[in-house]
């Protein structure tokens with residue numbers, strides 16, 4: 212059985228996972244954490260507002276590539292990043308709050 216498992220391992224690595232990778236950004240005390248998130252293409256990124264005031268997530272691109280609704284406490288926003296590149300964003304309510312997603 213062990214021998215069979217070892218033989219199967221390289222094959223498993225070659226198969227694309229059915230479920231895409233996931234990553235998360237927390238909003239707390241007016242800060243996106245981590246401020247720079249690096250993920251592989253196809254990753255779903257989830258922002259969660261842990262502050263007791265509303266925040267949002269707005270792409271800094273022109274025109275914006277994504278724009279979250281205003282998130283109250285513990286609300287989330289999700290986006291799958293399929294395209295490689297650097298994607299800066301900010302909070303639509305507090306533009307000094309800034310973050311970046313880097314897709315490799």
Ligand SMILES: [Cu+2]
Pocket residue numbers: 265266267302303304305308
């Ligand atoms: Cu904000």
